[in-house]
């Protein structure tokens with residue numbers, strides 16, 4: 069009898085232990101799978117396509133041969149003909165990303181804003197959530213532009229300035245602070261920082277997304293690096309030595325993930341300010357600092373000059389489409405100083 073009770077008690081203990089074990093595993097597993105606990109996979113890496121999508125078979129033998137489509141550090145260089153817009157849109161659509169754009173329209177540059185905004189409606193991330201931030205000292209003169217559903221415009225006041233170099237330089241500071249407001253919630257979203265004296269003429273979409281995105285300047289892409297207008301004085305923090313630099317990138321368009329652009333803006337701003345303390349202004353202000361930054365921190369995606377052309381330049385044969393282009397302007401008439 070005694071022996072029997074002991075066996076029963078043992079069975080109860082073993083069974084209870086088993087059940088507790090199962091319960092513990094269940095709780096810890098389900099805890100691990102709660103939404104808050106899942107480590108977010110950056111939009112950049114998790115590329116999921118719908119299986120029903122029909123599109124042209126990709127080839128690794130046929131494609132653009134007249135231009136280089138990858139950098140020596142294996143970042144794609146985006147040219148027309150290197151991507152399938154329908155495929156890319158269907159990969160990025162379910163991600164529900166927000167693409168911000170910053171644009172400065174200080175002083176007379178407010179005159180460019182209407183065309184910039186209207187053409188952005190036609191070509192810039194059409195069908196995606198877009199938030200355009202305009203920084204201006206003339207908020208009352210900001211044009212009323214009809215924005216499609218999911219697209220938003222925010223106008224922010226900034227002080228006027230007597231020097232265009234200062235306006236241009238303060239952009240990094242304002243971009244840095246704007247991103248700091250958004251980072252806690254949206255570190256996986258994207259931002260592009262664009263010149264206002266330009267118009268969109270063709271698609272600028274998700275093919276341009278990447279961690280750190282730079283645009284190759286249309287004026288120098290055929291030239292040797294020794295002739296690039298980098299800052300050449302070693303005393304400046306934007307300095308690039310004669311054998312350095314990959315491409316000459318535009319100050320008028322760059323972007324990427326919020327956290328990457330934040331790092332860029334913060335670095336360029338502090339280097340610019342430290343230079344200023346020592347009485348140095350880099351050759352092309354923040355464009356020089358940006359070029360130094362991109363030399364050290366290689367862009368993960370490079371946009372061809374399709375993404376920032378200049379209206380006064382005739383279209384070159386390798387440029388199959390001009391997506392965004394600077395308008396011809398009379399500097400003396402629109403800048404506060406010559």
Ligand code: UDP
Pocket residue numbers: 171172173174175176177232235236262263264265320394402403404
């Ligand atoms: N900018 C501005 N007001 C000025 C000068 C410049 O708002 O008086 C801003 C504007 O966004 C402009 C950018 O700074 O697009 C860069 O200046 P700009 O376009 O004159 O330089 P460029 O493209 O001619 O090198």
Ligand code: MN
Pocket residue numbers: 263264265320394
């Ligand atoms: Mn410009």
